[in-house]
Amino acid sequence: MTLSKERLLELYKKMVTIRQFEENAAELFANGEIPGFVHLYIGEEATAVGVMANLEAGDYIASTHRGHGHLIARGGDVKLMYAELFGRKTGYCKGKGGSMHIADMSLGFLGANGIVGAGLPLAAGAAFACKYRGDNGVAVCFFGDGASNRGTLHEALNLASIWKLPAIFVCENNMYGISMRQEHHQNIKDVADRASAYGIPGISVDGNDLFAVYEAAEEAVKRARQGDGPTLIECKTYRWRGHFEGDPTVYRTDEELEAWKKKDPIKRVKKRLLDMGVFTEEEDMAIWEEVKKEIQEGIEFAKNSPLPDEADLLEDVYCD
Numbered sequence: 001m002t003l004s005k006e007r008l009l010e011l012y013k014k015m016v017t018i019r020q021f022e023e024n025a026a027e028l029f030a031n032g033e034i035p036g037f038v039h040l041y042i043g044e045e046a047t048a049v050g051v052m053a054n055l056e057a058g059d060y061i062a063s064t065h066r067g068h069g070h071l072i073a074r075g076g077d078v079k080l081m082y083a084e085l086f087g088r089k090t091g092y093c094k095g096k097g098g099s100m101h102i103a104d105m106s107l108g109f110l111g112a113n114g115i116v117g118a119g120l121p122l123a124a125g126a127a128f129a130c131k132y133r134g135d136n137g138v139a140v141c142f143f144g145d146g147a148s149n150r151g152t153l154h155e156a157l158n159l160a161s162i163w164k165l166p167a168i169f170v171c172e173n174n175m176y177g178i179s180m181r182q183e184h185h186q187n188i189k190d191v192a193d194r195a196s197a198y199g200i201p202g203i204s205v206d207g208n209d210l211f212a213v214y215e216a217a218e219e220a221v222k223r224a225r226q227g228d229g230p231t232l233i234e235c236k237t238y239r240w241r242g243h244f245e246g247d248p249t250v251y252r253t254d255e256e257l258e259a260w261k262k263k264d265p266i267k268r269v270k271k272r273l274l275d276m277g278v279f280t281e282e283e284d285m286a287i288w289e290e291v292k293k294e295i296q297e298g299i300e301f302a303k304n305s306p307l308p309d310e311a312d313l314l315e316d317v318y319c320d
Ligand SMILES: Cc1ncc(C[n+]2csc(CCOP(=O)(O)OP(=O)(O)O)c2C)c(N)n1
Pocket: 065, 066, 114, 115, 116, 117, 143, 144, 145, 146, 147, 148, 172, 174, 176, 177, 178, 243
C-alpha cells in the first residue's frame, strides 16, 4: 500500500461524508423537504473513493443517476449539492436541475445523468479531447450493471479501444437494474468479460474493498496515461437503499440486504486503519463528528437559500 497516513485518512473521511450526506438526504426526502427523485449511493462508497483517489486536476468524470458519491469523492461542495437537492438558487445548477443533473466543470465532473448509459460516450469524448490536446488527462466513466446492456457501452468501448483513448470504464455492479437482478438481464456473471470483445483488459474486483478498487484503478489510470488505452473495471457492490427513495424493494430479501451490510465498505476500511495504527477508535469518532458538522452546515446553507425567481426561468436555457 503506497498511500500515506494522511491520504488514507482523507479517503476514509470522504467515504464517511458520502454515507452521512446520503443518510441525511434519505431523511430529508422522507420528510418531504427534497422534491423530485433521489437515488442514493449508501453501500457503494469504496468504489467512488477508490477510483477517484487516482485522478488529478484536469481529469474528467462522467457520472450516473446515482452520482452524489462520485462528486463528493471528487471534492464536490456538499453545500452546493444540498442546495441543488433542495431546488435553491445557490445550488450547483441554480436549483433547476436537481440530483440527476449536478455537474462541476471546475472539477472536470461532466455531470450526473438521468439517461442510463449516457456517460459512456461522454467519457470517450472527453478522453479523446485529452489525447488530442496531449495534456496527459484521463476520463473515467461510472455506469451500472443495467447500463452495461446499452448500445452506448459497445460504441464507447469500441472507439476507446481502437483509438487507444485514455479512458477508464468503471461498472458499479450492484446486482440490480431497478428491480431486475443481473442474472435476469444478462447472460454473464462478470461484466468485466465484455472487455475481451473490444480487445481491452477487463478486471472484476470487490467493489466494497477500498484497497482492491484503488489498486485496480491505479493500474488502469497508469495504462491510460502511458498511452496504452482503456480498461474496464467491474466493481461488485450493493446498494443498501431502494433503487430510488420510496422504492418498496419487494424484489429482494431482508437476508440479502443484511448479508451485504456485513460487508460494509466503511467498516472494512475502519478495521484496516485501526489494524495499521493509522487512527484510534477515538480519532475515528472525531472524524464522524467533524463530518456531521459539515453536513449540518450544508443542510442549513441549503435551507436558508432562496428559491429561484420566476424571472430565472428562461436563464441558462441556451448557451452562447
Ligand atoms: C436510457 C434509459 N433507459 C431506462 C431508464 C430508466 N432507468 C433509470 S435507472 C435504471 C436502472 C439502472 O440500473 P444500473 O445501470 O444497474 O444502475 P443502478 O441504478 O443499479 O445504480 C433504469 C432502467 C433511463 N433512465 N434511461
